[in-house]
Amino acid sequence: MATAVDDTRLDATFAALANTTRRAILARLVEGAATVNELAEPFDMTLPAISKHLKVLERAGLIRRGHRAQFRPCAIEASRLKEVSTWADQYRSMWESRFDQMDVYLTQLQPPNAKRGTNE
Amino acid sequence: MSSDSEAAKSVVIERDFKAPIDLIWKMWSDPEHFKAWYGPQGATIPVAEFDLRVGGRRFVGMEVNTPNGTMRMWFTGEHLKVNEPNQLAYSESMSDENGSVQSPSSMGMPEGHPMTTEVRVDLVVTGDHTKMMLTHVGIPAGSPGAMGWNMALDKLATYVDANTTR
Numbered sequence: 001m002a003t004a005v006d007d008t009r010l011d012a013t014f015a016a017l018a019n020t021t022r023r024a025i026l027a028r029l030v031e032g033a034a035t036v037n038e039l040a041e042p043f044d045m046t047l048p049a050i051s052k053h054l055k056v057l058e059r060a061g062l063i064r065r066g067h068r069a070q071f072r073p074c075a076i077e078a079s080r081l082k083e084v085s086t087w088a089d090q091y092r093s094m095w096e097s098r099f100d101q102m103d104v105y106l107t108q109l110q111p112p113n114a115k116r117g118t119n120e
Numbered sequence: 121m122s123s124d125s126e127a128a129k130s131v132v133i134e135r136d137f138k139a140p141i142d143l144i145w146k147m148w149s150d151p152e153h154f155k156a157w158y159g160p161q162g163a164t165i166p167v168a169e170f171d172l173r174v175g176g177r178r179f180v181g182m183e184v185n186t187p188n189g190t191m192r193m194w195f196t197g198e199h200l201k202v203n204e205p206n207q208l209a210y211s212e213s214m215s216d217e218n219g220s221v222q223s224p225s226s227m228g229m230p231e232g233h234p235m236t237t238e239v240r241v242d243l244v245v246t247g248d249h250t251k252m253m254l255t256h257v258g259i260p261a262g263s264p265g266a267m268g269w270n271m272a273l274d275k276l277a278t279y280v281d282a283n284t285t286r
Contacts, residue, residue: 099157101159
């Protein structure tokens with residue numbers, strides 16, 4: 001079950017995703033782990049600037065980093081993304097069942113024999 | 121409709137209903153009709169108040185019977201677009217019975233549910249049917265205008281699905 005802590009963490013995750021550079025970094029990491037230098041390559045940014053983005057992603061739980069101080073390769077944290085994607089999935093099925101009910105209700109409001117066209 | 125907002129969709133559902141557009145519009149705008157379909161199975165909607173103009177309030181109360189008794193949930197929001205009978209858009213947050221916004225997870229909602237979401241309904245006549253397109257977009261709390269995360273979700277959820285053993 002969700003807690004206030006989870007909620008705060010999720011806010012951090014959504015905030016982390018709301019940035020073009022960080023999404024580009026994630027998209028790169030989808031292809032495999034990479035070092036800061038490798039991640040910085042496509043961007044017109046200093047290493048410290050890239051490091052700052054990585055810190056935001058790490059705090060949000062979207063990536064994990066190795067412990068070797070010099071290289072600290074970054075890897076994507078799939079479980080976190082999975083968690084974030086679930087609300088959309090849950091809400092999709094909720095709306096689908098609501099609309100099934102709307103269909104039933106509409107049929108009650110307009111009896112089929114009153115006006116019938118070619119169904120399906 | 122900018123291409124940005126198009127890309128920011130997070131839940132998009134298209135349905136075809138065999139009913140005139142005015143009736144489908146009423147499904148969303150007339151409290152009595154709305155109450156008849158909106159609740160999940162086993163839920164009732166005792167309260168639905170719609171001030172149908174841009175900036176006007178929406179307030180919905182839901183009652184769900186659980187093994188632990190009746191659970192009440194409240195939702196508040198504001199109408200963002202009201203173009204009868206083609207387009208309705210509103211924001212929505214969980215609230216208490218007075219309409220004060222509450223954190224979704226403190227209300228027992230699924231993890232990952234954003235603080236404020238935006239629901240948009242587009243209706244188009246197709247013969248004697250009506251095509252309805254629902255767009256439900258989550259807006260993370262505290263990041264105004266930052267709907268970009270939905271784009272990330274669209275792309276990355278695909279990756280996650282492909283890489284997570286079920």
